[in-house]
Amino acid sequence: MSMDIIQFSHLKEVQSLDKMIKKHLDIIQEQSARRDYIVKIRHTRETEKEGLLIESKDHTASINQFEKELFDWEKKLEKALEQLPMAKSEQQINALQKEQSMAEENVEHLQDKILSLLEEQEILESKIEECISFLKGSKLTLDTIDKEILEVTQVEQNEIDKYEIRIKALLEDVPDTLKLSFLKARKKHRFNQPLSRVMQGGCEKCRFILDKMTQSRIELLQTVEVCSQCERLLIPYNA
Numbered sequence: 343m344s345m346d347i348i349q350f351s352h353l354k355e356v357q358s359l360d361k362m363i364k365k366h367l368d369i370i371q372e373q374s375a376r377r378d379y380i381v382k383i384r385h386t387r388e389t390e391k392e393g394l395l396i397e398s399k400d401h402t403a404s405i406n407q408f409e410k411e412l413f414d415w416e417k418k419l420e421k422a423l424e425q426l427p428m429a430k431s432e433q434q435i436n437a438l439q440k441e442q443s444m445a446e447e448n449v450e451h452l453q454d455k456i457l458s459l460l461e462e463q464e465i466l467e468s469k470i471e472e473c474i475s476f477l478k479g480s481k482l483t484l485d486t487i488d489k490e491i492l493e494v495t496q497v498e499q500n501e502i503d504k505y506e507i508r509i510k511a512l513l514e515d516v517p518d519t520l521k522l523s524f525l526k527a528r529k530k531h532r533f534n535q536p537l538s539r540v541m542q543g544g545c546e547k548c549r550f551i552l553d554k555m556t557q558s559r560i561e562l563l564q565t566v567e568v569c570s571q572c573e574r575l576l577i578p579y580n581a
């Protein structure tokens with residue numbers, strides 16, 4: 343295997359091209375994070391709306407039920423009032439008055455209940471309206487963002503493609519052993535320096551100390567070594 347310092351400079355170029363690619367990937371990522379945020383708040387509002395709809399349905403059922411009860415008590419009250427003038431004894435009067443006051447109490451109580459449920463129902467309905475209009479508006483935002491993402495992704499991807507072509511060409515000039523070790527290190531550290539220089543007797547990035555023999559073989563381009571601690575490809579100090 344013949345290695346040349348130029349091959350290390352190819353790898354260093356790949357490393358800096360990867361850094362450029364990362365910037366473009368970050369821009370794409372930012373856009374999709376913006377989208378994720380909107381999807382998330384839409385989901386929250388959707389759930390809120392569903393809860394409110396259930397609540398409102400329960401309210402309607404309760405109102406209907408209380409109205410039925412109210413109707414019955416109104417009838418009872420009416421009947422008691424009708425019968426009162428025809429009462430024939432003190433006892434009967436007392437009984438009818440008791441019925442009357444009980445019916446009045448219930449009518450009043452049910453009317454209050456229904457009134458407050460109707461008020462709550464109105465609030466629920468306006469909250470539901472708010473959710474619906476928020477969801478409608480944010481759907482438009484989402485559609486706009488989707489279009490923007492498509493455009494931005496296209497632009498950024500074109501840039502990335504150019505770098506990828508250059509990277510491919512550079513790697514073609516690197517011998518297989520070196521290339522395979524580099525690709526392995528790059529798989530783990532693609533955007534965080536897959537290459538590490540040998541400095542002060544060890545790996546510059548993680549400070550793992552190498553034996554003297556390995557150090558000098560790396561310096562003399564006689565071996566391909568990967569740091570056994572951080573798994574970066576080790577390159578000569580002056581590469």
Ligand SMILES: [Zn+2]
Pocket residue numbers: 538545546547548549550569570571572573574
């Ligand atoms: Zn290391």
